Amino acid sequence: xxxxxxxxxxxxxxxxxxxxxxxxxxxxxxxxxxxxxxxxxxxxxxxxxxxxxxxxxxxxxxxxxxxxxxxxxxxxxxxxxxxxxxxxxxxxxxxxxxxxxxxxxxxxxxxxxxxxxxxxxxxxxxxxxxxxxxxxxxxxxxxxxxxxxxxxxxxxxxxxxxxxxxxxxxxxxxxxxxxxxxxxxxxxxxxxxxxxxxxxxxxxxxxxxxxxxxxxxxxxxxxxxxxxxxxxxxxxxxxxxxxxxxxxxxxxxxxxxxxxxxxxxxxxxxxxxxxxxxxxxxxxxxxxxxxxxxxxxxxxxxxxxxxxxxxxxxxxxxxxxxxxxxxxxxxxxxxxxxxxxxxxxxxxxxxxxxxxxxxxxxxxxxxxxxxxxxxxx
Numbered sequence: 038x039x040x041x042x043x044x045x046x047x048x049x050x051x052x053x054x055x056x057x058x059x060x061x062x063x064x065x066x067x068x069x070x071x072x073x074x075x076x077x078x079x080x081x082x083x084x085x086x087x088x089x090x091x092x093x094x095x096x097x098x099x100x101x102x103x104x105x106x107x108x109x110x111x112x113x114x115x116x117x118x119x120x121x122x123x124x125x126x127x128x129x130x131x132x133x134x135x136x137x138x139x140x141x142x143x144x145x146x147x148x149x150x151x152x153x154x155x156x157x158x159x160x161x162x163x164x165x166x167x168x169x170x171x172x173x174x175x176x177x178x179x180x181x182x183x184x185x186x187x188x189x190x191x192x193x194x195x196x197x198x199x200x201x202x203x204x205x206x207x208x209x210x211x212x213x214x215x216x217x218x219x220x221x222x223x224x225x226x227x228x229x230x231x232x233x234x235x236x237x238x239x240x241x242x243x244x245x246x247x248x249x250x251x252x253x254x255x256x257x258x259x260x261x262x263x264x265x266x267x268x269x270x271x272x273x274x275x276x277x278x279x280x281x282x283x284x285x286x287x288x289x290x291x292x293x294x295x296x297x298x299x300x301x302x303x304x305x306x307x308x309x310x311x312x313x314x315x316x317x318x319x320x321x322x323x324x325x326x327x328x329x330x331x332x333x334x335x336x337x338x339x340x341x342x343x344x345x346x347x348x349x350x351x352x353x354x355x356x357x358x359x360x361x362x363x364x365x366x367x368x369x370x371x372x373x374x375x376x377x378x379x380x381x382x383x384x385x386x387x388x389x390x391x392x393x394x395x396x397x398x399x400x401x402x403x404x405x406x407x408x409x410x411x412x413x414x
Contacts, residue, residue: 269341293319
């Protein structure tokens with residue numbers, strides 16, 4: 038198996054991290070001469086002074102996808118339980134995505150990554166460890182990802198919105214045309230999504246999309262409050278006054294404005310009170326004194342209660358909703374914005390997804406030909 042690069046021996050670092058987690062009362066030792074091609078490295082694990090010993094068959098992976106868990110490690114773990122039921126399979130990697138961790142757990146496979154994501158359960162001797170590390174890869178452009186399309190960037194956001202908003206089946210060519218993307222790019226990204234088990238294909242036809250997982254994966258690769266892409270404001274007469282002013286705007290003045298964040302999430306699935314008012318302002322519109330005066334806003338470096346957002350792509354204005362006389366982003370965009378936001382916003386994003394699951398027939402388009410996409414700016 039190809040050893041990971043950079044940062045030295047991932048297996049050695051991972052086992053040192055495991056020793057640190059278990060503490061001085063445990064011994065973790067490599068069993069010499071037990072490594073064989075494709076079967077990992079055997080370690081013994083035992084409380085000091087106790088005769089009970091567990092065995093860990095540890096595999097180190099430079100990168101591990103959900104599809105590899107399903108196709109490679111799942112069957113291996115099943116076979117290992119039948120042949121050596123006292124031996125526990127474990128994976129060590131530089132970083133493991135949430136989806137990969139979930140599938141490893143479902144298959145009874147322990148895991149540890151070098152960012153602090155750990156899941157290990159052994160019945161005898163009793164060991165249970167669960168810690169949470171990085172939700173994003175610390176090396177998104179590492180050697181293992183070269184040549185592979187990722188969910189970062191505006192183009193990926195456009196494709197994610199389409200896959201979420203439209204029920205399959207459809208083909209890569211239809212997606213490329215509807216989202217104004219190149220076919221080679223779409224094909225590469227679909228390959229990545231299939232590896233992540235976020236879509237399922239029958240030949241060239243996409244038959245199923247795990248859109249909640251897709252939204253979460255995209256949110257892990259982006260940030261709502263990107264540097265130099267938002268402006269903090271203070272509502273001189275309070276947020277409710279700004280909402281009233283927004284609702285009073287003539288329809289033609291709404292073009293290029295859309296509410297997102299906590300205020301919009303509360304209309305879908307009330308979870309908390311308060312929160313900042315977040316409004317997308319199209320790049321072609323000036324955030325100037327006229328807009329500030331119309332909404333009763335003053336620029337603020339600190340303690341802003343209104344955030345004006347500059348979108349990375351005009352897809353945020355696709356399929357807007359009318360709520361209380363104002364424009365709000367689509368449900369899929371709202372979930373993405375919340376999941377990629379700070380503080381309590383991710384929890385509000387999960388609440389939005391829960392409501393979306395209950396109402397999927399009402400918001401998801403049944404045919405890609407019914408989808409209206411704006412041309413690129």
